[in-house]
Amino acid sequence: MQWYNTYMSFVNSLKQSFTYPKKFIEGRLKKSTTSEKELAVGEGAVIEINGKKVATYRKSKNETIKLSPVCRHLGCMVGWNNKDKTWDCPCHGSRYEADGKLKRGPAKQNLIKIEN
Numbered sequence: 001m002q003w004y005n006t007y008m009s010f011v012n013s014l015k016q017s018f019t020y021p022k023k024f025i026e027g028r029l030k031k032s033t034t035s036e037k038e039l040a041v042g043e044g045a046v047i048e049i050n051g052k053k054v055a056t057y058r059k060s061k062n063e064t065i066k067l068s069p070v071c072r073h074l075g076c077m078v079g080w081n082n083k084d085k086t087w088d089c090p091c092h093g094s095r096y097e098a099d100g101k102l103k104r105g106p107a108k109q110n111l112i113k114i115e116n
Contacts, residue, residue, distance in 0.1 A: 023091045027069075027077025028053075036064060044080035044087065044098060053077065054114060055087055057098045066114040067100040073107035087111065 032047045036056055039045060044057035046069045055069040055078055067087070069077045076091035086103060087096040095103040100111035 019091070023076050027079075027090070030077070039064070042085065043082065044085070046077065046079065055080070055100075055111065059098070065099050067096075068112040068114060070112075071107055072102075072109040072111065073105070078111070 030046075032045065032053070034045045034047055036047055036049065039047075039056060039058040041058050041060055044055065046053050046055050048054070049056075049066075053069050055067040057065040057067075057080075059065055069087075071078050071089040071091065071094050073089065073092055073094050076089050078087040078089050078094075078096065080086075081088045081095075084095075085098050087098070087100070089095070089107070092106050094105055094107035096107075096111050097103050100113060102108070102110050
């Protein structure tokens with residue numbers, strides 16, 4: 001059974017080595033389909049503000065939280081998980097709270113806040 005676990009670990013690592021570059025590039029090429037004004041309370045999205053991608057969460061009617069969308073593990077772009085209200089990295093599974101605090105690694109740091 002040990003050989004099987006080792007084999008599956010190798011297969012999973014191999015899969016990630018092919019999907020990581022694809023996800024890394026896709027995140028940077030993906031265009032925003034919404035704007036900050038369109039976000040409902042409790043909703044988040046990676047939007048473009050002044051030509052830069054910003055992970056934006058509408059905390060209340062008058063308050064938004066703006067973060068760098070770059071995962072602190074290996075630099076993929078996070079995406080909004082509307083069900084769990086988290087920022088999720090598609091590359092290696094790091095998850096962040098709506099305010100950017102690290103929820104689960106492999107990342108070891110919070111997302112970087114962007115001051116308004």
